[in-house]
Amino acid sequence: MTEDAEAVRISMWSGPRNISTAMMRSFASRPGCKVVDEPFYAYYLARTGLRHPMFEEVIASQPTDWRLVAENLNAPLLSARLLYIKHMTHHMLEEIDLGVFRNHLNCFLIRDPRRVIASYSAKWDRITTEDIGIRRQLEIFNALTQLTGKTPVVIEAEDILKKPEEMLAKLCAALGIDWCAEMLSWASGRHPEDGVWASHWYASVEASTGFAPFEERKIALADNLEELAVEQQPYYDALRAHKI
Known part of the structure; x- marks a missing residue:
C-alpha cells in the first residue's frame, strides 16, 4: 500500500x-501511475440534461454527485504513487468547490480555439462557449491560482505534438516529477481506464501508439463558428501567456 502522504x-x-x-x-504508460478519465462527466450530464452521445451509458458508469466524485479522487491511493486525472473544464459547473483540488498539482492543457472548434464540429453539431470550455478553463485557472497561491502549469497541445519528448520532459520538470521515457508510447486499442464513451470519441487515439506528428492544417470555419472562435481568443491568450 502506498502511504497517502507520498x-x-x-x-x-x-x-x-x-x-x-x-x-x-502518456501518463498511463508511466510505471506506478494510475489514470482517471473525465470523472465528472456523468455528474455534468445529470445536472444539465444535455443529450450527449451515449448519455445513458455515461450516467450509469459514474457517480452523479460531484462530492462523491471528489471524495473518490482524494481517497488514499492503494496501488500507485501517482494519480493523473483527465478533466474536462466544461464539466465543472459553478456549484463545485474547487478547493477539493487545492493539494493537487494543477496543470492546464490549452489549444487554439479555431483548432478546437474545427475538431469538435466534426463530432457534434452543438458548439457553444460552454461546450468547448475555454472560458471556464481560465476561470478555473484563476480560481486555483487564488486558492493555492501558485500559478498552475500551462502547456500547449501543438507544442507537445511538435516536440513530444522535449515538452513532456519540461512538463515533468514543472510538475516536480521524474521524466519517464515510457510516456512517449503506448499500446494501440481500447484501454481499461477509458470511459464508456470511448467508442464515440476515441477512434483516432485507439489507432495510435504515440503522439501523432504535428501537421499544419488549413482551417476553414463557418461564419458562426468563426465568431465563436473570436469570442474565445481572449481567454486562450490569457492562458497562453503562462505556458511553459
Whole structure:
C-alpha cells in the first residue's frame, strides 16, 4: 500500500478535442501511475440534461454527485504513487468547490480555439462557449491560482505534438516529477481506464501508439463558428501567456 502522504495527484484541465486522451495514455504508460478519465462527466450530464452521445451509458458508469466524485479522487491511493486525472473544464459547473483540488498539482492543457472548434464540429453539431470550455478553463485557472497561491502549469497541445519528448520532459520538470521515457508510447486499442464513451470519441487515439506528428492544417470555419472562435481568443491568450 502506498502511504497517502507520498501520493501525488495531477489534475490536468483541458477542453475537448485537445490531445487530452493522448496525454492520459502518456501518463498511463508511466510505471506506478494510475489514470482517471473525465470523472465528472456523468455528474455534468445529470445536472444539465444535455443529450450527449451515449448519455445513458455515461450516467450509469459514474457517480452523479460531484462530492462523491471528489471524495473518490482524494481517497488514499492503494496501488500507485501517482494519480493523473483527465478533466474536462466544461464539466465543472459553478456549484463545485474547487478547493477539493487545492493539494493537487494543477496543470492546464490549452489549444487554439479555431483548432478546437474545427475538431469538435466534426463530432457534434452543438458548439457553444460552454461546450468547448475555454472560458471556464481560465476561470478555473484563476480560481486555483487564488486558492493555492501558485500559478498552475500551462502547456500547449501543438507544442507537445511538435516536440513530444522535449515538452513532456519540461512538463515533468514543472510538475516536480521524474521524466519517464515510457510516456512517449503506448499500446494501440481500447484501454481499461477509458470511459464508456470511448467508442464515440476515441477512434483516432485507439489507432495510435504515440503522439501523432504535428501537421499544419488549413482551417476553414463557418461564419458562426468563426465568431465563436473570436469570442474565445481572449481567454486562450490569457492562458497562453503562462505556458511553459
